[in-house]
Amino acid sequence: MKSRIAFYTFGCRLNQAETAIIQQTFEQQQYQVVDYRNSADVVVVNTCTVTENGDADTRKLVNKINRINPDAKIALIGCQAQVQREKLFELPGVQWVVGNAHKMELEKIFENGGIDTPQLITPPISKESFTIPVAGIDKQHTRANLKIQDGCDFFCSFCEIPYARGRARSRQFDDLILEAGTLAKAGHHELVITGINVGTYRNQDKYVVDILSALEDINGLWRVRISSIEPTTIPVEILSKMQNSKQLCRYLHIPLQSGSDFILEKMKRNYTVLEFSAFLSEAVRMVKGICLGTDVIVGFPGETNDRFMETYQLLLQLPLAYLHVFSYSDRDHARSSKYSGKVSPDMIRERSQRLRELSVRKRRFFMESFIGKTEMVLFEQKKNGLWSGLTDNYIRVKVKSELNLENQLLPVRIEKVEHQSVAGMLV
DSSP states (O other): OOOEEEEEEOSOHHHHHHHHHHHHHHHHTTOEEOOTTSOOSEEEEEEOOSSHHHHHHHHHHHHHHHHHOTTOEEEEEEHHHHHSHHHHHTSTTEEEEEOTTTGGGHHHHHHHHOTTSOEEEOOOOOOSOBOOSSOOOOTTOSSEEEEOEEOOSOOOTTOOHHHHHOSOEEBOHHHHHHHHHHHHHTTOOEEEEEOSSGGGOEETTEEHHHHHHHHTTSTTOOEEEEOOOOGGGOOTHHHHHHHHOSSBOSEEEOOOBOSOHHHHHHHTOOOOHHHHHHHHHHHHHHSTTOEEEEEEEEOOTTOOHHHHHHHHHHHHHSOOSEEEEEEOOOOTTOGGGGOSOOOOHHHHHHHHHHHHHHHHHHHHHHHHTTTTOEEEEEEEEEETTEEEEEETTOOEEEEOOSSOOTTOEEEEEEEEEETTEEEEEEO
16 A cells, blocks of 8 residues: 655745645555645655745655654655755754755655665766656646756855756656646646746747747637746747737836846846836836736845845835845855845834835735726635635636636626725625
8 A cells, every 4th residue: 555645835936836746656556646735655844944944844845744753754856855955864853855856756756765765966967968757737726837947157155056957858748738638627727937047948949939929829728827037038929929919918027136236246146226126117017917027135245234224215106016136145055145235134124114114115006006997817715715816917806796706707797905915895
């Protein structure tokens, strides 16, 4: 009898996509997938190492698994496994540490080595293009993630992703289009294009715009959403395609990281505040109703109060709908860990809170601009008596209905803002 296996994912959307794929490989081999709290024989944890919080979260989860299920064997895979392999292998209950090069082959690793054999597998990561053997059908979510790319060549000074994920490489074009068709047939009417640096995609002389064009021909695929995309990699055709397409969502998440040119240069970001601002202005001009989000790092070395205020004032003025705020932390492989001018943890917390409050206000302002308008909503689930779904421009909408709205795309008139979502009525 096959083992009972559980999965837990930390970090980015790409990690979520990969966990869904790995889970499918185990289900195909008749493993029983259970919740990690439910007497699992094996718990697979897909780790994140972007910040020190991600590192700490892994340790906390390992301790929790050992406490509630001491007989479970733990597999730590992914980014943190790649760069902190020895530390993780010493944690209690950890049987496998598998880096990014071979984590997609986890089922074969278990079968070949047996679940009683401890294994540390973190070889260097190939730069070659890749394929994915199974479709990442996500039974827990209406939307599915479509991995098109992995790795990064940018080496921003605060980031160790190139060390954890390897250099930039792209998925074979025909392979990803094949998966997209399979996901649509399985009922995933919205796909989110994911990767570490999706704008750098290139395979067989195909670019990210070619992916968007090919996806338009897939039956049952109503929406395509681009996940986070670096500002220096956005093709000029994206906005015109977004303007005219019924499928491509009016949504871009573009990391800024800092509103100070001095800090951007130290981060090795290769764009200026003026260039970033100009693109956002053009996006708002061309694509009516577009939702623009960003990432910002608080407390990068050298961020004085004046430089933080440059960031705050810029974010206040830019046509952004929300901010993802990250507290800077030193990473072992990142150059910034050796920089002077460190910011105190108390100051980072204070500045982060100010930006999160700004994000709440900007999100509300964006949602209020749609009151009285009718938008198409792809409904996901019913909770506390209300159906919840998203517009293409990333507004969370809740409605009352006795009908089953799951996975349906329906028009809703937006009536009022309630916290971080809006209330509406089916039209």
